[in-house]
Every structure is written in structure tokens, then in C-alpha cells.
Amino acid sequence: TAVAPFLMCVDRAVVAAAAGTAPGGSLFRAIAGVAGEFVTKPKTAFAQPALWMVAGVYGGTYLAKNVSDVCIERRGLSESHKGAAAAKFAATTACNMGGSILKDAAFARLYGSAVAAVVLVPPASYTLFAARDCLTIGGAFVLPDALATAVTRATGAGRETAANVSQLVSPPLMQVLCTPMHLLSLSLINDPGATAAVRLARLRVATPATLLARSLRMLPAYGVGGILNATLVARGRALARR
Numbered sequence: 405t406a407v408a409p410f411l412m413c414v415d416r417a418v419v420a421a422a423a424g425t426a427p428g429g430s431l432f433r434a435i436a437g438v439a440g441e442f443v444t445k446p447k448t449a450f451a452q453p454a455l456w457m458v459a460g461v462y463g464g465t466y467l468a469k470n471v472s473d474v475c476i477e478r479r480g481l482s483e484s485h486k487g488a489a490a491a492k493f494a495a496t497t498a499c500n501m502g503g504s505i506l507k508d509a510a511f512a513r514l515y516g517s518a519v520a521a522v523v524l525v526p527p528a529s530y531t532l533f534a535a536r537d538c539l540t541i542g543g544a545f546v547l548p549d550a551l552a553t554a555v556t557r558a559t560g561a562g563r564e565t566a567a568n569v570s571q572l573v574s575p576p577l578m579q580v581l582c583t584p585m586h587l588l589s590l591s592l593i594n595d596p597g598a599t600a601a602v603r604l605a606r607l608r609v610a611t612p613a614t615l616l617a618r619s620l621r622m623l624p625a626y627g628v629g630g631i632l633n634a635t636l637v638a639r640g641r642a643l644a645r646r
């Protein structure tokens with residue numbers, strides 16, 4: 405809930421920009437326009453289903469991650485245990501992927517082109533969304549642990565500092581791979597008859613701005629959100645021990 409408003413603004417704007425319906429054709433103008441609704445029409449903005457779709461996706465994702473951590477701990481396994489890491493990745497990815505695919509398909513129909521509102525989402529788009537989500541979860545919950553260990557060994561930084569830095573850096577970096585997948589999946593929905601050459605040309609134009617926007621989006625989603633989640637879990641554990 406804490407991070408959903410910013411994420412929803414970016415998601416809506418990216419869909420509109422990909423469909424050519426963003427104000428002035430500008431991705432960042434579209435983000436500003438959606439964000440402005442929280443100031444000018446807060447009651448409507450906070451009541452819109454799109455916001456709570458996003459909150460549901462990330463609430464479910466962190467729930468799956470936290471439950472997985474508890475199960476791993478109660479079985480006496482460490483975070484570095486291969487089987488435990490794989491199980492956590494599978495559980496978190498399944499929850500995130502299911503929610504994200506449904507949310508993205510709904511956003512494409514709500515905020516995409518007129519064609520997207522009436523056509524079925526093609527299987528290739530679902531496949532691209534799924535691959536994107538696997539990489540996203542890996543960058544959010546698996547890669548940070550490995551990167552934190554590397555940072556500690558290379559710099560001598562404390563474990564907590566290295567973990568926080570890694571949690572902020574890893575998710576945005578993964579967008580280098582995820583963003584083209586996301587744009588291509590939207591292209592398949594918005595313009596099912598386009599040729600491969602046309603799609604590649606559009607990707608070259610749209611990717612830089614979208615990569616920046618989605619990288620910034622990852623900071624609250626899994627950077628700030630990940631640190632906030634870890635802090636709340638730690639405080640909950642402390643209270644439970646009293």
C-alpha cells in the first residue's frame with residue numbers, strides 16, 4: 405500500500421505511451437498527469453481499482469516471500485541453502501507472476517489502444533510477462549543476497565549496509581532485460597498485425613524512456629519496499645520474542 409501509488413502511475417503511463425495515447429506522446433508527462441490525480445482528485449484516485457490491483461500484487465508478493473522465509477527458518481535451513489533459495493524463488497515468483505499477468509492484461513485493456521480493449525491478450529504476451537516476472541523476482545529477492553555477500557567481501561562494508569545497497573541496486577539493473585520484454589508484450593496486444601521490423605523500430609524509440617521509468621519504479625517496489633518489509637518483519641520478530 406505504501407508504494408502502490410507511484411507504481412500505478414508508472415504502469416498506467418507506460419501502457420498509455422506504448423499505445424500512443426499518452427498526453428503529447430510523452431511517457432513522463434503521462435506519469436505526471438496520473439500522479440496529479442492524487443492531488444486534484446484524491447478521493448477518485450485512491451478509490452480506482454488500478455491502484456488496488458497494484459497493491460494486491462505486491463502485498464501478495466511480500467506475503468509469499470515472508471512466509472517462505474519463516475518456513476525456511478523453521479526447517480533449520482540457511483538463506484544460502486540451494487533448495488531453500490529455489491523454493492522461495494518458486495513461491496514468490498508464482499504469486500507475483502499470477503498477480504502481475506492479470507494486472508498487466510487488465511491495464512492493457514483499460515489504458516491501452518482501442519484495439520486492446522476488445523481483443524484477447526495473445527499467449528505470446530502472457531509468455532513475455534511471465535519471463536519478465538521471473539527475472540524481476542530474481543533481481544528483487546535472489547540477486548541481492550549474492551550481491552550483498554560480494555559487496556561485503558570486496559569493500560569490507562557491514563552486512564546490513566551491503567544488504568541495503570544491494571536491495572536498492574539489483575531490481576533496477578534487472579530492468580535492462582525486463583523492459584524490452586514488457587514493451588514487446590504490450591506491442592503484441594496493441595497492434596497484433598504489426599511486422600517484426602515495425603516492432604523493433606518502436607522498441608528502439610520507446611525503450612530508453614521506459615527503461616528509466618521502470619528502473620525508477622523498481623526503487624519503491626523492491627528497493628524501498630524491500631527495506632521497509634525487512635524492517636517490519638524484524639520488529640515483528642522482536643515483539644514476538646517479548
